[in-house]
Amino acid sequence: MNVVEYNNIIDKLSVQVKSFQEGFSILSGSNTLKELSTNFSHILRGNFFISDVNIFFKNTLSAEWESVVIHNPRCLECLPFLRTSTNAHIDYFSDREFGIIATLPLTDGSFWGLVIGNKIDKTEITELDKITLQMFLQLLDNAYQSFINQRTEKQLNFSLNHRVVQLNSLIDTGIEISKLHKTSSLLELSLERAAALTNASCGVLQIISGGEIISSIGFPGNSDIKKVLSSDKIIDTFVEFQKVKYLFTLSDKESRKGIIDFDQTDRILLTAFARQVLTAIENEHLHNEAIEKERMHKEIEMAAEIQRRIIPQSLPEINGFDLAGINIPSLEIGGDYYDVSKLKDGRYLIIIADVAGKGVASGLLVNTLNASLNAFVENDFKLTNVANRLNKIIFKASTPEKYITGFIAILDPTTGVIEYLNAGHNPIFYSSNGKIIKLDKGGFAFGMLDFGLPYESAFVQMEPGEKILFYTDGITEAMNGKNEEYSDEKLELFFLNNKPSKAEIFIKSLIMDVKKHTEDTPQSDDITALYLIRNK
Amino acid sequence: MSPEFHLVTETKDNCVIINTTGYINNIGGQKIVDEFYKHNGNGINNVILNLAESNVVNSIGISFLIEIIEKLNQSNGNLIFTNLDPSIEKTFTIMGLFQFAKKADNLKEAFKLI
Incomplete structure (x- = not known):
């Protein structure tokens, strides 16, 4: 090789280097395999003055060739000559329609196949052309690698974003469905x-x-x-x-x-x-x-x-007597009840009652008792008869565990005689001559049994200055923080030691004493009391 | 509950409006892409995708939409999404679709973006 030829090769290589750089820029910008192949065919045609560049692709060694760029359909006849192995192959033919047949294995196990026609100017493929083609194939390999990397990066980005979408949607859906x-x-x-x-x-x-x-x-x-x-x-x-x-x-x-x-x-x-x-x-x-x-x-x-x-908002005035009452309901519906009514014959009906348990059912029973009594008050009132009838009514209206304890007194204000009947209620305290007499004669609680056992009433003569305390167990069983009840004994003592002239003062004092005992302990049961004084 | 996927297309000037109904998954996405290529092949490179009747999309459906976006970006075209369900809008935002596509509240606003 003389100096001129040498310089000529140098010039050509210089031009090719620039062409390689431009080629790589074009190829690496390809978004799809088709685009990459088409761009590569343009580069080869421009650099070798060849009009006929056909490109094939297959994913794996055993796959069939796929046509990607076809300029001359007769190239398909050359497919058997595309040799696929782990090495690149370039075969040159000087006497055929397609002068170059090449296969290029790629790093991901896929293959390019090229079937290239002869030069337009009919000249032979030179050694420099062969070197240039080798370099362009290397360029294609690199561009393909870049293309794969870009695609992998896109897939990774997509996958990562999709994970964010999944997490976000999981959170959002949780919020949405909770609404x-x-x-x-x-x-x-x-x-x-x-x-x-x-x-x-x-x-x-x-x-x-x-x-x-x-x-x-x-x-x-x-x-x-x-x-x-x-x-x-x-x-x-x-x-x-x-x-x-x-x-x-x-x-x-x-x-x-x-x-x-x-x-x-x-x-x-x-x-x-x-x-x-x-x-x-x-x-x-x-x-x-x-x-x-x-x-x-x-x-x-x-x-x-x-x-x-x-529960009555006010009590009737009873000539010669002073009467006061109180009912402090607990938070739940209570079962305590009291009432004072004037009968047709001028006597007064005084009742205090307590339904076993609390709640709506107890409230309903109290209503039944109240309605029944109001009906009886309108007629001739014989205490034992009324008690018997009340027992039947309550027994019929209540469940086995529900019953009403009650104390009914019929006061004749003109004589001070009281007929009473205690239906399973706490003994009522009657103070007579400085002693406590407990009024407990009567019978079973209303609604407890219906065996036809008759109720019996009893009589007391209330003298001037004597008192009667009617109460429910909400007072005696009022608990303090130490789980100690107010107790029957304490109530008895209070009853004996406190003898104000006004019934209302006694009731207020009693409630204060109970509150003093319970302190801040919440009230768990109704508190009900009536206090009757025969004026002197 | 999402009904069976179907779409209705209308064209106006250099714009195709694709109205979809139902789950945009592999089937739905493929139908949208096919419809897009049909019109893109005729030189239309402005697309309005009206998703008023589609409120569920999976990632395969999204990959088809990205394919449309990439194709339109090569030809300086536009893809505008309209009537997006809030959950889909959030999904598209996270997936980065609005870096290369636009969104509008309704068709009238979408035409202004072309």
Whole structure:
């Protein structure tokens, strides 16, 4: 090689280097395999003055060649000459329509195949051309690697973003379904979100109770539920609340290449959605319970108010007597009751009663007692007869564990004679000559038994200055912080030691003494008392 | 609950409006892309994708939408999403779709962006 030829090669190589740089820039900017191949064919045609550049591609060694760029359909006849192995091959032919046949193995196991026609100027392929072609093939290899890297980077970005979407949607769905107050809506929402985030083609949610499917929801809406469940590519999970099972099934995970298997992340996601549903259902249940409790509470408040109105706001004036009473209801509906009514014959009916237990049922029994008594007051009032009839009425109206203890007194104000009857109530304290007489004659509590056992009444003659204390066990059983009751003994002592001239003063003092005993301990039962003094 | 996927297309000047209904998954995404290429092949490179009746999309569906975005970016075209469900809008934002595509509240606003 002389100096001129040498310089000529140097010049040509210099031009080629620039061409390589431009070529790589063009190739590496390709977005698709087709675009990369087309750009490469343009580069070869421009550099070798060849009009006929045909490019093939295959993913694996055993795959068939795919045509990517075809300028001359007759190139397909050369496919058998494309040799695929782990090494690059370039075969040159001087006497054929296609002068170059080359295969290029790539790092990811795929192959390029090139079938290139002869030069337009009919000149032979030189050694420099061969070196240049080798370099361009290397360029293609590099550009393909860059293309693969870009594609991998895009896929990684996409995958990463999708993970963020999955997490975000999981959180959002949890918030959204917690706001829904209709179970069917939250089930639909969670099913469609679970399907979308795992790329499932479709899904089914079955609600099972007692081993039977009571309801099914499909996603998308047109899904054939049997077909979904019969797929061999499914994942499922279930949650259970109050013996109702919610079974989620997703089928046929999608990819751009077809249906694929679900992975562990999909299972975790589905389980997470199902747990959210369980929490939402539990919350909905608790919410409904709270509403129901609130409604019940309001009804109980109304019942308590009605109950309070039964207790007289003021007591009648009884000539020659001073009478005062008090009823302090506890927080619940109580069962204490008292009343004072004037009978048709001028006598007065005084009653104090206590229903066993508290609550709405006790309140209803008090109402029954009050209504019955009011009816009897209108007629001739014979105490034992009234007691017998009251017992039957209360027995019929109450459940076995409910009964009413009561003390009924009929006071004749003109004589001071009191006929009384104690129906299972605390002995009523009557102070006579500095002693306490306990009035306990009568019979069983009203409504406890209905054997026809008659009630018996008794009589006391109340003299001027004598007193009677009617009370319920809310006083004697009032507890302090040490679980100590106020007690019968303490009440007796108080009754004996406190003898004010006014009934109202006694009642106030008694309540103060009870409060002094209980201090800050909440009142657990109704407190009711009546105090009767025969004036001197 | 999402109904079966279908789409309705209308063209106006150099713009195709693709109105979708239902789950945008592999099937839905493929139908959208096919419809896009049909019109893009005729030289239309402005696309409005009205998703008023689609409120669920999976990542395969999104990959088809990205394919449309990449194709339109090569020809300086526009893809505008309209009537997006808030959950889909959030998903598209996280997936980065709005770096290369636009969004509008409704069709009228979408036309202003072309």
